[in-house]
Amino acid sequence: MQQSGQAISLAVSTVIFALRPLPESGESALWIPLVRRTREPYDGQWALPGGWVDNHESLEDAAARNLLETTALEPAYLEQLYAFGEVERSIGPRAVSIVYWALVRQEEADRATEGENVRWFPADDLPELAFDHNVIVDYALWRLRTKMEYSRIARAFLGETFTLSELRIVHEAVLQKQLDPANFRRQIENSGSLVPTDHVVSGGRHRPPRLYRYDEGVELVDNGPLGRLKTGSTRVIH
Amino acid sequence: MQQSGQAISLAVSTVIFALRPLPESGESALWIPLVRRTREPYDGQWALPGGWVDNHESLEDAAARNLLETTALEPAYLEQLYAFGEVERSIGPRAVSIVYWALVRQEEADRATEGENVRWFPADDLPELAFDHNVIVDYALWRLRTKMEYSRIARAFLGETFTLSELRIVHEAVLQKQLDPANFRRQIENSGSLVPTDHVVSGGRHRPPRLYRYDEGVELVDNGPLGRLKTGSTRVIH
DNA sequence: GCAAAAGTGTTAGCTTTACACCCATGA
């Protein structure tokens, strides 16, 4: 088993999700930031933010660094999606991409420098992207929606404390369907992952809802090969 | 975004699973083949079969080729597991490993050349392996067991037709728990993924069980980013 | 009081689980 004379470039890209209101309906929905390519191939087309992996950094560090450099965003959640390595997926020299997906809070998303070469798009209504990036986004969307149903990733979109309504609206925006408030409450309560705080939110024209926080003692279901053994694979910033 | 002068080696490794009887109890259980390292680092220790990715082959092709070269096995199922890229995971030059997991049928597993440098081990009772390979195997085991509950990967361990008993024994061996034959039958029948054949198996000292086959019209649940769009990511050999 | 969302109660229908019991065969 020895190293043959190869020259495969190793890149990372990230599908970044944030919740923002749609301009038409005002409803909360998933958006992703894209960067415009400024060279061939696919010059001028929109693409996922990404870059090359440096020798001294892990794949995940490379993803986080590229995120910050290209979009100025710091994600609340970062997880590996898939390694894309088809020979013909890129014109030009052979490149393998390790793709991550990330979640950012709305305040963080609003800080993102939007300009000529960085713009947010609704995740379900994207233009034609460079490379195989449309396929990648579709897969990331599928993973996010699947994982939303059995894990606690919704917290990445929320602050330290939140009402059950706020949590439900996150689920509704991601899953694209209305949820019964009564049943949602029971389902969450039975999961045992939330603890009620002593505070309520007053000011609304209705009964003040209680604030909850996530129970830190309860572990995530699947946070990767390293995370499962508590060495910290998936990056969760509290 | 330009390529910096890097020299990261790209490798593939595979966690290969087969069902074989345990020597003590005779019960069917998961086994994996390991290869002995013949050079530093970790000289003499057991490791996952793997090798370098060539410039002209996809990651999946590289995994399949290495499988064949190191263990002479052709898998019935092959799926990407994870890309491991921590800086300090290997002594020596920086290496990133794309790890796959594979399932092979028992006939195929028996063909595997076992010798001084290739040996089968029970998946739940491994020695200390080279690199981070124990962590990797644990993760692959978790993925296999999770996926067994909602997808149709059990077919990779079976022939074209099989009895419900045979299918149940595959599930029991992988999940390490007894399943009620009556409830298992109904669960499988309701899933609609099997069709009964006109044949039964005679010769046993009991009522001859019917043979079933998988309904080819029913799709797998999750076979990867490319597979989901029917371009063939996960490799399923019928 | 009224609107609006918070929160509780209730019921039908479905799924899961446990286990009783009959069936068909070889020896």
Next chain:
DNA sequence: TCATGGGTGTAAAGCTAACACTTTTGC
């Protein structure tokens, strides 16, 4: 006829989904 698994029946328990209803606030 007996042992052995194949295959069917059934009922309790648990979960899901739909929706009625009460509670608490601001105006």
